[in-house]
Amino acid sequence: xxxPQSALDRAVLAAYGWDERTPEETTDEEILTRVLAxxxxxxxxxx
Numbered sequence: 001x002x003x004p005q006s007a008l009d010r011a012v013l014a015a016y017g018w019d020e021r022t023p024e025e026t027t028d029e030e031i032l033t034r035v036l037a038x039x040x041x042x043x044x045x046x047x
Contacts, residue, residue: 009023018026018034 006023010019013019013021013023013026016034016038
């Protein structure tokens with residue numbers, strides 16, 4: 001189960017353009033911070 005999950009985690013990070021670090025190196029807090037920042041950017045540009 002670990003291998004498929006790791007591959008999925010890597011694919012998701014790559015889809016967001018965040019593939020400079022591995023999933024194992026990326027904390028949940030970092031991901032949340034990045035998602036919130038991205039959401040803020042998209043909200044600002046859609047106005």
